[in-house]
Amino acid sequence: MLKSEDHFLEIVNSLFPREHPHMVVGRGDDCAVLKCPASLCMSSDLFLEDVHFRTRYFTPEDIGHKALAVNLSDLAAGGARPLGFNLNLIWPVYLDEEFCRSMLSSMAELGAKFKLALTGGDLSFGKSLGLAVCIWGKSPARQMLRGKAEPGDVLFVVGKAGLAACGLSLLEENDPGLDRYPECVAQHLRPRPLVREGQVLAGIEEVKGLMDVSDGLARDLPRFCRRGTGVEICSDFRVHPEVAFFCRDRGLDPLATALKGGEDYALLGACTRKGWDTVKKKILDCRRLGTVTDKPGIFLQDRELGLKGFDHFEK
Amino acid sequence: MLKSEDHFLEIVNSLFPREHPHMVVGRGDDCAVLKCPASLCMSSDLFLEDVHFRTRYFTPEDIGHKALAVNLSDLAAGGARPLGFNLNLIWPVYLDEEFCRSMLSSMAELGAKFKLALTGGDLSFGKSLGLAVCIWGKSPARQMLRGKAEPGDVLFVVGKAGLAACGLSLLEENDPGLDRYPECVAQHLRPRPLVREGQVLAGIEEVKGLMDVSDGLARDLPRFCRRGTGVEICSDFRVHPEVAFFCRDRGLDPLATALKGGEDYALLGACTRKGWDTVKKKILDCRRLGTVTDKPGIFLQDRELGLKGFDHFEK
Numbered sequence: 001m002l003k004s005e006d007h008f009l010e011i012v013n014s015l016f017p018r019e020h021p022h023m024v025v026g027r028g029d030d031c032a033v034l035k036c037p038a039s040l041c042m043s044s045d046l047f048l049e050d051v052h053f054r055t056r057y058f059t060p061e062d063i064g065h066k067a068l069a070v071n072l073s074d075l076a077a078g079g080a081r082p083l084g085f086n087l088n089l090i091w092p093v094y095l096d097e098e099f100c101r102s103m104l105s106s107m108a109e110l111g112a113k114f115k116l117a118l119t120g121g122d123l124s125f126g127k128s129l130g131l132a133v134c135i136w137g138k139s140p141a142r143q144m145l146r147g148k149a150e151p152g153d154v155l156f157v158v159g160k161a162g163l164a165a166c167g168l169s170l171l172e173e174n175d176p177g178l179d180r181y182p183e184c185v186a187q188h189l190r191p192r193p194l195v196r197e198g199q200v201l202a203g204i205e206e207v208k209g210l211m212d213v214s215d216g217l218a219r220d221l222p223r224f225c226r227r228g229t230g231v232e233i234c235s236d237f238r239v240h241p242e243v244a245f246f247c248r249d250r251g252l253d254p255l256a257t258a259l260k261g262g263e264d265y266a267l268l269g270a271c272t273r274k275g276w277d278t279v280k281k282k283i284l285d286c287r288r289l290g291t292v293t294d295k296p297g298i299f300l301q302d303r304e305l306g307l308k309g310f311d312h313f314e315k
Numbered sequence: 316m317l318k319s320e321d322h323f324l325e326i327v328n329s330l331f332p333r334e335h336p337h338m339v340v341g342r343g344d345d346c347a348v349l350k351c352p353a354s355l356c357m358s359s360d361l362f363l364e365d366v367h368f369r370t371r372y373f374t375p376e377d378i379g380h381k382a383l384a385v386n387l388s389d390l391a392a393g394g395a396r397p398l399g400f401n402l403n404l405i406w407p408v409y410l411d412e413e414f415c416r417s418m419l420s421s422m423a424e425l426g427a428k429f430k431l432a433l434t435g436g437d438l439s440f441g442k443s444l445g446l447a448v449c450i451w452g453k454s455p456a457r458q459m460l461r462g463k464a465e466p467g468d469v470l471f472v473v474g475k476a477g478l479a480a481c482g483l484s485l486l487e488e489n490d491p492g493l494d495r496y497p498e499c500v501a502q503h504l505r506p507r508p509l510v511r512e513g514q515v516l517a518g519i520e521e522v523k524g525l526m527d528v529s530d531g532l533a534r535d536l537p538r539f540c541r542r543g544t545g546v547e548i549c550s551d552f553r554v555h556p557e558v559a560f561f562c563r564d565r566g567l568d569p570l571a572t573a574l575k576g577g578e579d580y581a582l583l584g585a586c587t588r589k590g591w592d593t594v595k596k597k598i599l600d601c602r603r604l605g606t607v608t609d610k611p612g613i614f615l616q617d618r619e620l621g622l623k624g625f626d627h628f629e630k
Binding site for chain 2: 024025029030031032033035036037038040041042043044045046048051074075078080086088090119120121122124126128134136139143145146211212
């Protein structure tokens with residue numbers, strides 16, 4: 001069991017560096033003093049037990065990783081370079097020190113990959129486990145915003161779409177065939193934040209905007225596109241083989257499943273037609289999703305896909 | 316009831332300004348882009364139902380106020396000028412829109428007082444109400460740290476000590492004589508963050524350090540003083556009349572009660588003997604607490620006060 005806040009701080013200090021080029025005054029005082037770029041990106045996300053994860057199938061390491069990964073993904077969508085984060089931790093008394101150490105180790109490991117400073121936070125006991133991360137970093141010279149794509153522009157996806165939602169279904173149902181879906185499960189438990197990809201894309205002039213697909217493409221496409229525009233999905237857009245397999249098994253439409261599934265932390269971007277070659281060349285895991293049109297709605301070969309979430313497309 | 320995240324965002328946008336000199340890209344994108352000072356102070360604090368507050372005696376307005384006030388207090392202790400904050404909100408389904416609007420109105424009112432930007436956040440449903448705020452602002456030219464006071468220096472307190480703890484006892488016990496303790500109750504429900512005072516103190520050269528007394532002086536004094544030093548409490552240090560009255564009523568020691576009580580969000584500071592006159596002149600609600608000595612422990616007229624929390628004073 002965690003004996004006290006001091007005991008918790010000992011664990012934190014054994015795992016996270018106490019010095020960092022951007023941390024002038026570190027943890028342990030009332031507030032951290034940070035050396036900051038003039039243009040800062042900041043974002044925060046909650047990660048709560050029985051809302052965003054279950055301890056039944058998330059290991060402590062998965063929890064520590066994902067709580068930070070979902071925040072890194074927001075900065076990735078801004079094309080930002082992450083520098084540090086604050087962690088507010090709600091800790092239920094029944095969890096032991098080992099759990100805490102494993103969870104924070106994994107968070108520290110992901111943080112170290114991006115050379116992040118842990119710049120402060122708070123600890124409180126509570127009924128169930130919860131993590132509230134606030135992350136900050138250096139904004140790119142050109143801001144990556146939504147609503148900038150024009151009809152004719154290419155829409156693309158970096159990373160996977162629809163895998164995490166299949167993974168979630170399989171884990172929730174405790175499916176005995178779980179090991180047939182290693183990528184779906186991994187995508188739900190340990191999404192890889194596309195930080196490097198976001199930074200590279202922000203550096204390509206023809207890229208017009210970027211966003212983090214957390215609620216699924218069906219919900220996030222209308223948030224990304226301007227009012228009065230729509231999307232024509234590429235006729236050759238292929239869903240991931242595991243998603244296809246999952247859908248065949250259950251009689252589901254693979255495309256709709258891929259578009260509706262959330263929490264992949266993939267990046268959705270738009271670029272000019274000319275820019276698409278550069279994007280493809282510079283980003284490995286990138287696929288063309290469709291084209292922006294001047295017809296509100298989402299279409300596949302002239303057929304409107306009546307996907308939930310598209311009520312944001314105002315005509 | 317709150318119908319959706321969009322519904323919540325409507326309320327937020329009706330209460331908090333969408334434009335701010337330090338907010339280049341505001342709420343609604345993946346991350347905010349902020350115009351920042353080169354030296355930034357940042358802090359975050361949780362404010363959770365049944366841990367930090369109860370809805371039985373906290374109005375929605377009290378909750379909104381205090382969740383932000385405790386964070387402002389951390390920046391006050393750094394002598395910083397607050398500029399903006401992120402709000403992560405855990406929302407239980409049984410609370411209605413009216414509650415949400417009242418809570419956020421009061422938070423917006425306190426934010427407006429300090430011209431703060433609400434720069435983003437997250438909303439999630441959860442079992443009980445919780446607020447995780449991450450606040451940031453401009454660091455003063457001289458950092459206000461702990462552990463800098465020397466034997467002979469004056470220790471002082473800005474604001475009230477011990478009132479909030481008495482207020483908490485009275486509220487928890489549903490004391491019928493509650494109206495005899497208006498200041499204790501107000502100090503627990505609506506602490507006033509001493510932001511201006513912190514900034515003024517950071518500008519006085521003779522002030523050696525500052526901290527936010529959130530866990531009570533008995534716990535926070537050892538955190539503030541260097542190892543190997545101690546405190547001689549002024550023989551004329553007087554507790555607040557309401558604390559004295561509360562203690563007489565219950566046969567408690569007033570000084571011990573005032574020193575042990577937490578959550579006042581008073582400021583504890585140290586200055587040179589010479590500087591004390593300046594501090595007194597510039598800060599209205601400021602009292603001398605004692606003198607730093609080279610004898611570890613906390614003393615009143617040569618008698619060591621055996622107060623819990625002093626195990627940090629290592630000899």
